[in-house]
Amino acid sequence: MRISRAISVASVSAFALGLSGCSGGDAAPAAAPTRASSPLAAHAAWSRSADSGATAAVYFSLVNRSTVADTLTGARSELAEETTLHVSMEHGGTMHMAAVASLPVPAKDSVAFQPLGAHVMLRGLRRPLVDGDTVALTLTFASGRSIPVRSGVRLP
Numbered sequence: 001m002r003i004s005r006a007i008s009v010a011s012v013s014a015f016a017l018g019l020s021g022c023s024g025g026d027a028a029p030a031a032a033p034t035r036a037s038s039p040l041a042a043h044a045a046w047s048r049s050a051d052s053g054a055t056a057a058v059y060f061s062l063v064n065r066s067t068v069a070d071t072l073t074g075a076r077s078e079l080a081e082e083t084t085l086h087v088s089m090e091h092g093g094t095m096h097m098a099a100v101a102s103l104p105v106p107a108k109d110s111v112a113f114q115p116l117g118a119h120v121m122l123r124g125l126r127r128p129l130v131d132g133d134t135v136a137l138t139l140t141f142a143s144g145r146s147i148p149v150r151s152g153v154r155l156p
């Protein structure tokens with residue numbers, strides 16, 4: 001019983017990785033039925049418009065519907081040279097950002113990624129982000145799960 005559960009989780013995450021690697025390949029709807037069963041989801045994702053080569057933050061509400069806690073361990077996007085998890089903090093009256101290796105996602109709870117708080121940092125944008133655009137990224141978790149995020153771009 002334990003073994004078959006582990007195998008099914010591994011095959012789901014392999015499927016998600018395969019999909020992100022070949023997005024835009026054909027015209028079939030991109031919605032994957034396996035994702036509906038994921039207890040993790042990022043809602044209302046957004047970013048500010050930014051110039052090519054610049055830095056942009058992605059904000060969202062990360063929801064964990066599971067009764068088991070998980071840990072966000074990474075983010076990746078083909079749109080940027082480097083994609084990292086960041087937190088903002090005040091120090092000596094000014095705001096600073098720092099990269100973090102992971103962020104806990106409690107069971108049956110949500111974590112707000114928002115300005116002056118946690119965010120996904122895109123550094124070295126490979127193209128400009130314009131109003132109405134979409135930023136695609138993937139969040140990866142300690143459980144082995146990964147979820148796609150489509151972030152809307154709005155003017156600053």
Ligand SMILES: [Cu+2]
Pocket residue numbers: 057086087097098119120121
């Ligand atoms: Cu940042």
